[in-house]
Amino acid sequence: MVWRVWSELLQWWGVVWVVPGSIQGLFQWWTWHSCRNEERRIWSAIPLVTLWSLWKHRNECIFQGTQPQLQDFHELIITRLAFWYKAASKRFQFSIHDFLFNFPQIRYCLGGRSS
Numbered sequence: 001m002v003w004r005v006w007s008e009l010l011q012w013w014g015v016v017w018v019v020p021g022s023i024q025g026l027f028q029w030w031t032w033h034s035c036r037n038e039e040r041r042i043w044s045a046i047p048l049v050t051l052w053s054l055w056k057h058r059n060e061c062i063f064q065g066t067q068p069q070l071q072d073f074h075e076l077i078i079t080r081l082a083f084w085y086k087a088a089s090k091r092f093q094f095s096i097h098d099f100l101f102n103f104p105q106i107r108y109c110l111g112g113r114s115s
Contacts, residue, residue: 001068002054008074009046012103023051038110042085049084053077075100 003019006026010017015033020026027047035043057073060066082099086092094106 001070004070005074009050009077039107042081045081045084049081050077053080
């Protein structure tokens with residue numbers, strides 16, 4: 001399930017990848033991936049939001065008996081990322097819905113700005 005979560009997030013971002021063998025490898029790969037301008041702030045937050053969400057979801061499954069729901073979980077991670085970015089950036093004029101469902105257009109707009 002975890003591999004699918006990472007793969008779907010990277011597909012959402014438009015990246016094809018090979019899964020690193022460790023968390024350290026993931027962070028090294030993530031650090032070296034290039035992004036433009038404002039989108040770098042979102043890219044940098046994805047691993048932290050994802051790892052935190054995975055940890056919370058794992059605890060809910062263990063301690064509350066919930067079942068993993070991959071599609072709902074993927075949207076939860078992106079929604080958390082959108083809320084974080086919206087709170088952190090005064091220039092973010094898009095809705096959470098746009099972030100979830102129209103992200104390629106948002107990235108295009110963000111990439112065209114200077115930081």
